[in-house]
Amino acid sequence: MKAWAERVCWGLTVLVVALWLALAEVFWLPLRVGGVLVPVSIVVAVVGNLLLPTAALRLSGSRLVAVLAVVPWLVVAVAAMIRRPEGDLVMSGSEALGVVNLAFLMLGVLAAAFSVGRALGGPRRPPVGGDDAPAPAGSRAGSA
Secondary structure: OOHHHHHHHHHHHHHHHHHHHHHHHHHHOOOEEOOEEOOHHHHHHHHHHHHHHHHHHHHHOOHHHHHHOOHHHHHHHHHHHOOOOOOOOOOOOOHHHHHHHHHHHHHHHHHHHHHHHHHHHOOOOOOOOOOOOOOOOOOOOOOO
16 A cells, blocks of 8 residues: 555544544533542543544654644534534533533643644654655764
């Protein structure tokens, strides 16, 4: 398979996984166990937004695929804050739920920004198992 076709497949896979994860996180926001609010969405958002772009970069070797890993999270999080014409609002609440929603947004965006910055700023990695990856340019002699 050509390298670009493989990257497209990885990109689509990452988009589907990220979309599923973002939807699950948003709908877990009001999760209560025994009447107590459980902020599992915050933990999943941070861990998912840190690991998914890193895994996407490692598996695909493409920085674009790594950036695509956080786009669905941002789209779903923003869409959950907007009231629909019918009056439905996914991310609503005051008091404790409002604090959980705010922490979810702030920490999720921070984790996404950190992982994307790390993916864009780091060295380009060939895909795992990619024998046809080009060798890095330069002599690596140490002189500038």
